[in-house]
Every structure is written in structure tokens, then in C-alpha cells.
Amino acid sequence: MLLHEVVEVSSRVAATRSRNLKAGEIAGLLARTEPEQRELVARYLSGSLRQRRTGLGWRGLQTMPDPAETPTLAVDEVDRAFDHLASLSGAGSVAARATAVAALFGSATAEEQQWLRAVALGNVRQGALEAVMTEGVAQAAGVPVADVRRAAMLAGGATYVVDAAFAGTEALAAIGLSVGRPIQPMLASSAPDLDAAIEKLGSAPAGFAVDAKLDGIRIQVHRSGDDVVIATRSLDDITARLPEVVEVVRALPATDLVLDGEAIALDDRGRPRPFQETASRTASAFTGEARVTPYFFDVLHLDGRDLLDLPATERWAALEALVPEPHRVARWRGDDPASARAFSRQVLADGHEGVVVKAAGASYAAGRRGASWIKVKPVHTLDLVVLAVEWGSGRRRGTLSNIHLGARDDADPEKFVMLGKTFKGMTDEMLAWQTQRFTELKTTEDDWVVHVRPEQVVEIAFDAVQRSRRYPGGVALRFARVLRYRDDKRPAEVDTISTVQSYLE
Numbered sequence: 001m002l003l004h005e006v007v008e009v010s011s012r013v014a015a016t017r018s019r020n021l022k023a024g025e026i027a028g029l030l031a032r033t034e035p036e037q038r039e040l041v042a043r044y045l046s047g048s049l050r051q052r053r054t055g056l057g058w059r060g061l062q063t064m065p066d067p068a069e070t071p072t073l074a075v076d077e078v079d080r081a082f083d084h085l086a087s088l089s090g091a092g093s094v095a096a097r098a099t100a101v102a103a104l105f106g107s108a109t110a111e112e113q114q115w116l117r118a119v120a121l122g123n124v125r126q127g128a129l130e131a132v133m134t135e136g137v138a139q140a141a142g143v144p145v146a147d148v149r150r151a152a153m154l155a156g157g158a159t160y161v162v163d164a165a166f167a168g169t170e171a172l173a174a175i176g177l178s179v180g181r182p183i184q185p186m187l188a189s190s191a192p193d194l195d196a197a198i199e200k201l202g203s204a205p206a207g208f209a210v211d212a213k214l215d216g217i218r219i220q221v222h223r224s225g226d227d228v229v230i231a232t233r234s235l236d237d238i239t240a241r242l243p244e245v246v247e248v249v250r251a252l253p254a255t256d257l258v259l260d261g262e263a264i265a266l267d268d269r270g271r272p273r274p275f276q277e278t279a280s281r282t283a284s285a286f287t288g289e290a291r292v293t294p295y296f297f298d299v300l301h302l303d304g305r306d307l308l309d310l311p312a313t314e315r316w317a318a319l320e321a322l323v324p325e326p327h328r329v330a331r332w333r334g335d336d337p338a339s340a341r342a343f344s345r346q347v348l349a350d351g352h353e354g355v356v357v358k359a360a361g362a363s364y365a366a367g368r369r370g371a372s373w374i375k376v377k378p379v380h381t382l383d384l385v386v387l388a389v390e391w392g393s394g395r396r397r398g399t400l401s402n403i404h405l406g407a408r409d410d411a412d413p414e415k416f417v418m419l420g421k422t423f424k425g426m427t428d429e430m431l432a433w434q435t436q437r438f439t440e441l442k443t444t445e446d447d448w449v450v451h452v453r454p455e456q457v458v459e460i461a462f463d464a465v466q467r468s469r470r471y472p473g474g475v476a477l478r479f480a481r482v483l484r485y486r487d488d489k490r491p492a493e494v495d496t497i498s499t500v501q502s503y504l505e
């Protein structure tokens, strides 16, 4: 398969708003791909490489060699070139990398160069969304989409189950949780307060739990013997960054296990430190010193047994038997709302960001945002995307400071509606980071506003949503401030304009 075809299909997928057409384009290409290249082509269509690291940064890709006139690059050649790039290290690697980049990009047409550059930097806008990819794979292989979806959640994404889908429904059904391979984490829906959350659970006969919601980073930990793998919410491998978590997990009395939890930096008295300190240990751009502590809230596999489909009460009992209390999330269990409320107040008094209410009878729904986990946070927050940023003045001269915020259009996941701006809540470290990040994402610049590709997700706290004629969504945020940049979320996952409007008083 020529790269050219993948690039063409990617741009057609990006150009249409229709989910059916997108899935149809993907299905069409996969159906005409050689079997041994299908998985790779699916990866490329989703905007990612097979190689987790390439050693390439935007500086090394700033200038491009003259493009080729006609497309001749094949996808397996591209894959081999990235394998080679990923293998370069040590003395002489800078020169070797430049040579390899020149060879690869010099054989690409202008359009292919653009795509290769974006994919190498993790910036492909037209990367097919997981849901569309799932549909495309199902269509191409002629199997039910639900079967592909289930397998994809357990395998870490639809692109990993392409071969199984083409082998048929039995091969898909045989895909289970495999220790060492992260699965899509279960997500929570939200409710404005505890009573609403309990009501949303419905008449759950088995009762419910209220967990402290720790404001750290999600960790999924796999252990097989002494081998430990730690993955983030977006399934990135951060094992090497968290040796103290590896140590805790190695000490547990089991051989094989998969745990779900949160890692967080705490102060001497056990209260959460500001989120930035946890982030400074886990985000690639920072090198923080703070020690983090793992707190687990679920166990998905234990010594040869998958626990995903068991009711939560049984998984919680297994967790209690396995993980000592200092490494478990504070949890209340029962069915009395008054006592749940008292626990929830205590959690907030201890400095945590909220609670997660969980149905006791529910299985672990990998990759789903369902009604079995419901989060309640007293501070309103939204995940939004940065659309543009303004050069700062005074003390902030020379930095990109005031960010323009966008919510997602309800109908079109690639369109964003401007909601307002904020320059509040940014630490000096964040300002330095965002100045570089938004320079990389720049599309155009006028006077003092730098417009950027809408790719960076930011979590914003606010006091209220007001009606406003100033912005196209008809609403504006009151006292919006930056809580953090979120590298574990994609723009297609940010809050929609109707979610923002639902906060109108």
C-alpha cells in the first residue's frame, strides 16, 4: 500500500462531517489493503505511529528537503524508517537522525511530507476518532461493530484488533484482558451533588460506594512477576517515571495483577499538594521532584483470573484483601444517604477535589462513561480547547499569555465555539511551557494574537456561566482560570457548548 493512498483517505475523512462517510472511507481503504499491512494502515489512519518514540522533535522537522514529484513511498517503508529513527541513540545519533529524516522526507511528496511531519509530532488533526475507526474496521471486516468495540476496549484501541476482526467474531471474542497490555479505563459521568448522583444510580439493590476523588493522575498498573507496567488514562507508558509506584506494586502478595488507581503528591500531613506537583512527575515536559503515592480503587485481574465482569462489591473485596489500606482510596460503602453525605463532607474537608459514587453491582465497563460511576465536584470545571493566545504585556512580555477558549460544537467534533479568554491561574512554569507549545501549534498571527491549531486541551475552573452577546455561543465564563493543561485528553473529548450552556443559572 502506498502512503499516498493513506494520506488521501485521511484528508477525505477530515473533510467530511458525516460519521458514516468517514467510516466508509476507512472501511474502503482497509478492505483493499494487503492483510499484513492492515494494522499499520489503521494506525496511520488514526494519526499515530507504531513506534511510541521516534526521537524526532519539531526543531528537527522545521526545514524540509525538496519534496518528490510523484508518490512512491510505501507504508512498510515508512514503518521501517521510523523503526530505524527510534533505534538511534548515543554518540553520532544527531547526525544519523538528520540523514534518516532527509532520506524519508526527501522521498515524500509535499502532501506526504506534511502528513509525516504531523504524525511524527503527534499532531495529526484528521486522525480518525476511535468511534469512527471502530465502525470502519467492523464494516471492512463484515463483523458486528459491538464485537469490535468490546475487543478494542480490552486491547487498548480499535487499531489493535484489525487482524482479529478480519479473522471473524470468534477471534474478536477471544480477545480478553492481557496482563501487560493496558485497557481503556472506565470513566465517570457527573452529577451536581451527592443526592443527584445517588438518584442517578437508580434503585441499585446492592447499595453503593462513595470514593474520595483524588486530584492526581490516573494510573493503570499491570504486574506479571517482577515486571510492572504503568499506563496513563490515555494508555501512555509512564513506568520509568514512577519508580516509587513500581516498588509499592512489587511488594503486593500476588504474581499477576491489574490495578486501577490514582497517583498523587501529598504533603507531610497527607493532604494533596497542588496538582502541578503530581503533573511535574508524569508529564514529559517537566522534571519534578515531588514524590507521588499510589492509591488504588479497583482490581481487574488477579493471579490468572479476570475480574472485570464481576459485580463491583467482589472486586472491592479482592482489592481490600490484596492492597494495604495506606494504598487504597478512602471508600465508604453502604446504602444510607445521610451517612454517605457525612463521608463526602469529610473527604472535601481533607482537601480532595470531590467524590466518585459507584454502583456496587456494576461490572468494570472498560472505555465507557456510564452511570455506574458518577463524579461530584464542588468546583465547576470544563475541559476546553485553546483556539488562540495573546502575547503578554508588563511582567508577561515575551510570553504567550491570554488563552482563547473553545467548547466543542455538539454536531461536529472538529468544530469549536469560542467562549472567552483567560490569563489567570498560570504558574511561571506553565507560561514558559505554553509559550513554546503554542508557538509549535501556530497557524497565523495578527497584531498580538497567535492563532493555533485547536489541539491543546485545558481544564478550566469557573464560578458561573453567564449569557453574553460577545461570543458566538451566547455564553461566557465568569472568573475562568486555568487549572491545568491536559495531555491525556484529545480535542474531540472536550466539553460541548450545550454542556456549557447547561450551567446557565
Ligand SMILES: Nc1ncnc2c1ncn2[C@@H]1O[C@H](COP(=O)(O)OP(=O)(O)OP(=O)(O)O)[C@@H](O)[C@H]1O
Binding pocket: 186, 187, 188, 189, 211, 212, 213, 214, 215, 216, 217, 218, 233, 262, 297, 329, 356, 375
Ligand atoms: N476514587 C476514584 N475512582 C475513580 N476515578 C477517580 C477516583 N479518584 C480520582 N479519580 C479520577 O477521576 C477520573 C474520573 O472522572 P472521568 O472518568 O470523568 O475522567 P476525567 O475526564 O479525566 O475527569 P476529571 O477531569 O474530573 O479528572 C478518573 O479518570 C480518575 O483519574
